[in-house]
Amino acid sequence: MRLLLIHADYIEYEVKEKTKLAEDFEEKGDRVEEVLVAFTSVEKGDNEEVVTKAVGDILDVAKKVDAKRILIYPYAHLSSNLADAETAVSILKKMESEIAKEFEVKRAPFGWYKAFKLSCKGHPLSELSREITVEMDVTKALADEKKVRSYWFILKPEGELVEIENFNFEGYENLKKFAKYEMEKRRAVDAIPAHVEFMKRLEIADYEKASDSGHIKYYPKGRLIKSLLERFITEKCVEYGAMEVETPIVYDRNHPTLRKYLERFPARQYILEGDKREFFMRFAACFGQFLMLSDATISYKNLPLRIYELTRYSFRKEQRGELVGLRRLRAFTMPDMHTIVVDMDQAMKEFLAQYRLSVEVLREIGIEPSDYEVAIRVTKDFYTQNREFLQEIARVLGKPILLEMWDERFFYFVLKFEFNFVDSLDKASALSTVQIDVENAERYGIEFVDANGERKRPIILHCSVSGAVERVIYALLEKAKFKLESGKLPMLPVWLSPIQVRVIPVSERFRDKAIEVADKIKARVDVDDRDETLNKKIRDASMEWIPYIVVIGEKEIEEGKLSVTIRSESTQKEQKKVMMTIEELNERIKSECNGKPFARLHLPKLLSMRPSFR
RNA sequence: GCCACGGUAGCUCAGCAGGGAGAGCGCUUGCUUGGUAAGCAAGCGGUCGCGGGUUCAAAUCCCGCCCGUGGCUCCA
Numbered sequence: 001m002r003l004l005l006i007h008a009d010y011i012e013y014e015v016k017e018k019t020k021l022a023e024d025f026e027e028k029g030d031r032v033e034e035v036l037v038a039f040t041s042v043e044k045g046d047n048e049e050v051v052t053k054a055v056g057d058i059l060d061v062a063k064k065v066d067a068k069r070i071l072i073y074p075y076a077h078l079s080s081n082l083a084d085a086e087t088a089v090s091i092l093k094k095m096e097s098e099i100a101k102e103f104e105v106k107r108a109p110f111g112w113y114k115a116f117k118l119s120c121k122g123h124p125l126s127e128l129s130r131e132i133t134v135e136m137d138v139t140k141a142l143a144d145e146k147k148v149r150s151y152w153f154i155l156k157p158e159g160e161l162v163e164i165e166n167f168n169f170e171g172y173e174n175l176k177k178f179a180k181y182e183m184e185k186r187r188a189v190d191a192i193p194a195h196v197e198f199m200k201r202l203e204i205a206d207y208e209k210a211s212d213s214g215h216i217k218y219y220p221k222g223r224l225i226k227s228l229l230e231r232f233i234t235e236k237c238v239e240y241g242a243m244e245v246e247t248p249i250v251y252d253r254n255h256p257t258l259r260k261y262l263e264r265f266p267a268r269q270y271i272l273e274g275d276k277r278e279f280f281m282r283f284a285a286c287f288g289q290f291l292m293l294s295d296a297t298i299s300y301k302n303l304p305l306r307i308y309e310l311t312r313y314s315f316r317k318e319q320r321g322e323l324v325g326l327r328r329l330r331a332f333t334m335p336d337m338h339t340i341v342v343d344m345d346q347a348m349k350e351f352l353a354q355y356r357l358s359v360e361v362l363r364e365i366g367i368e369p370s371d372y373e374v375a376i377r378v379t380k381d382f383y384t385q386n387r388e389f390l391q392e393i394a395r396v397l398g399k400p401i402l403l404e405m406w407d408e409r410f411f412y413f414v415l416k417f418e419f420n421f422v423d424s425l426d427k428a429s430a431l432s433t434v435q436i437d438v439e440n441a442e443r444y445g446i447e448f449v450d451a452n453g454e455r456k457r458p459i460i461l462h463c464s465v466s467g468a469v470e471r472v473i474y475a476l477l478e479k480a481k482f483k484l485e486s487g488k489l490p491m492l493p494v495w496l497s498p499i500q501v502r503v504i505p506v507s508e509r510f511r512d513k514a515i516e517v518a519d520k521i522k523a524r525v526d527v528d529d530r531d532e533t534l535n536k537k538i539r540d541a542s543m544e545w546i547p548y549i550v551v552i553g554e555k556e557i558e559e560g561k562l563s564v565t566i567r568s569e570s571t572q573k574e575q576k577k578v579m580m581t582i583e584e585l586n587e588r589i590k591s592e593c594n595g596k597p598f599a600r601l602h603l604p605k606l607l608s609m610r611p612s613f614r
Numbered sequence: 615g616c617c618a619c620g621g622u623a624g625c626u627c628a629g630c631a632g633g634g635a636g637a638g639c640g641c642u643u644g645c646u647u648g649g650u651a652a653g654c655a656a657g658c659g660g661u662c663g664c665g666g667g668u669u670c671a672a673a674u675c676c677c678g679c680c681c682g683u684g685g686c687u688c689c690a
Contacts, residue, residue, distance in 0.1 A: 192683060209681055319615060322688060507647045539651035553649060614625065
C-alpha cells in the first residue's frame with residue numbers, strides 16, 4: 001500500500017464520471033475542513049496486517065499535526081502494482097472502520113473520476129508519503145518458531161537414547177563440537193576459513209564485487225570441478241530412480257498456493273519486478289516440482305515416484321554476516337529430489353534408502369562418514385511411534401547421532417536427517433538432508449489414486465543427496481586443510497582434480513618429447529613448457545595440488561619409463577617418486593576414477609599458453 | 615540487519631602522530647638449458663575500495679556508502 005498524507009485547510013471534491021470499477025455513490029461530492037487527506041493506493045498482496053499498520057501510521061500523523069478529521073481518498077496513481085478493485089474497496093472500507101474507532105473519518109468513493117481542490121497547510125509535517133508493506137507473515141512465523149521447544153539427545157548406535165548432558169563424549173570429539181555448535185551456536189575465532197584462501201589461490205572461485213554479496217565467480221578450474229560434481233550427483237539420483245526435470249527460477253509472489261508456503265517460511269527472498277506481477281526467485285526446486293506433480297495423474301502403482309532437479313541456482317538472501325566463502329551463499333547449486341509415497345510405511349523405507357544413498361554419494365565424492373556428524377530432528381509424536389525405525393537408522397553408520405526432538409511440529413516435516421561437516425574453525429554446515437513432509441501434498445493438491453480408485457494425499461520426501469554443490473567443494477577444501485595440518489599434502493580426489501597429471505620436460509630440448517608423452521596419458525594432463533628451472537616447475541605443480549608429476553629427460557627416454565611423483569603418498573618432508581610405464585600410470589588413474597564422470601581439460605594444454613586469472 | 619576489524623600494483627602486504635606511493639611474488643625483456651619445492655638482472659605496472667568533508671597540503675584525520683572477515687542473529 002502506498003499513502004500520500006496531506007494536512008489541508010480543506011479539500012473539496014466533485015465526482016465526474018464512473019469507471020468500470022466504480023462503487024455506488026449517490027452524492028455529488030464533499031468538502032472537508034481541517035483534514036488529513038490520505039491518498040491511498042491499495043497494492044497487490046495487501047492484507048489486514050497492512051490495514052493495521054497503515055491505520056496506525058495515519059492516526060499517528062493525524063494526532064501529531066493535530067488534524068480534526070481524516071479523509072481516505074483512493075488514488076491509484078501512487079503505484080504500478082495495484083490490487084484488484086474488489087480487494088481495494090474492501091481494504092479501504094476496513095481502513096475506514098478501523099479509523100472510525102478513534103477518529104472522525106470520511107472516505108471518497110472508489111472508481112470515480114473526481115475533480116478536487118485542496119489547500120495544503122505547508123508546515124514541515126504537512127506532506128508525508130508512506131509505503132506500507134508486510135514482511136509476508138514473517139513476524140508471526142518467527143514468533144511461532146520461537147515457541148517450539150527443542151530437547152537434545154544422543155542416539156547411540158545400539159539404539160539407546162541418552163539425554164545430551166548424560167552422554168560421555170570421550171572419543172567423539174567432533175560430535176561434541178557439533179552438538180555444542182548446534183546448541184550454543186557460539187564460537188570465537190579470528191581467522192579466515194581455510195577454504196577461502198584455497199579457492200582463490202587454486203583459481204577455483206572468487207568473490208565478485210560487481211554482483212551482490214554471496215554470488216561467486218568460478219574460474220575454469222572451479223567450473224570443471226563443479227561441473228564434474230553436478231554430473232556425478234545427477235547420475236546418482238537418476239540411477240536411484242529419479243526423473244530429471246527442469247522448472248522455472250522465478251515465481252509469482254502472490255500465487256495463492258505459493259503465497260501460503262512463503263508465509264509459513266520467513267525466507268529472505270530476492271524479489272523481481274515483472275510487468276504486472278511481482279516475482280520471487282526460488283530458494284529450492286520444491287515449487288516447480290510440486291506444481292508439476294499436482295497436475296500429474298498418478299496411480300498408486302507409480303509410487304514411489306521421484307523427480308529431481310539440479311538447481312542452478314537457488315537463491316536465498318541470507319543476512320550479510322552469514323555469508324562466508326563457499327560455505328553459505330546467496331546463489332547456490334543444489335540437487336533437489338522429491339519422492340511421493342503411498343503412506344508413512346513407504347516413506348520410512350524411502351527415508352532409510354535415501355539415507356544410505358546420501359552416505360554413498362558423499363563417500364564417492366571423497367567425504368567419509370568420519371568427516372561429518374549426523375543430526376536427526378524429529379517430532380515427539382513421530383519418535384514415540386517409530387522408535388525402532390530410528391534405531392535402525394542409528395545402526396547404519398554405527399556412530400552416535402545428535403537428536404533434536406520438538407514437542408510439536410512447526411515445520412512441514414515430522415522427521416529429517418542432516419549430515420553436518422565440521423570445518424577447521426569448528427563451524428558446522430549441513431550437507432546431505434532428507435525430510436518427511438506431511439503438509440505440502442495438501443497445500444499443492446498433489447494426489448494419487450489408490451487400489452480402490454479413491455483419491456489420496458501422498459507423503460512427500462525432500463532429499464538433497466549431497467547438499468549444495470558449492471558446499472561440497474567447501475567441505476573438500478576444508479578437508480584438505482586437515483591433511484595439511486597433519487603433515488600430509490592437501491589435495492582433491494583425483495577424479496576432481498582439474499589437472500590430474502603434469503608433464504615437465506627437464507629442459508627445452510625435451511619439450512616435444514614431453515608433449516608426445518602427455519598425449520599418451522589418458523587423463524587431464526598438461527605440459528609445463530615454460531622457460532623456467534625444473535625446480536621451479538616442480539614447485540609450481542606442487543602448489544597446484546597436482547596428483548601426478550611426470551618429469552621427462554634423458555634418463556626416462558632411455559629407460560622407457562616415467563618418473564612419477566605421487567602426491568597422495570608424499571608428505572611435506574618427503575616426496576614419493578616411482579618409475580612406472582605410461583600404461584601403469586593410466587591404469588592407476590583409471591582405477592582411482594572408476595565410475596566417476598570424466599571431463600577433458602578445458603584449459604590450454606601448454607602452460608605457456610595459459611593466463612593467470614588473479 | 616547489528617557490533618568489531620580490514621580494503622594500498624594482477625597477488626600477498628609495508629607505509630598511516632598529514633608533506634616524495636614502496637617491497638616480494640607475478641608479468642615483459644635479456645642472460646641461464648637445468649634432474650625433483652622458488653637461477654640472475656633490468657623493465658612495465660597504482661583514480662592508495664567509492665563519494666564527500668577538514669587542511670596551504672589527505673593513502674594517512676572526519677563523515678557516509680560498498681566489499682570482505684569474525685561475532686550476534688539466521689540457515690525452509
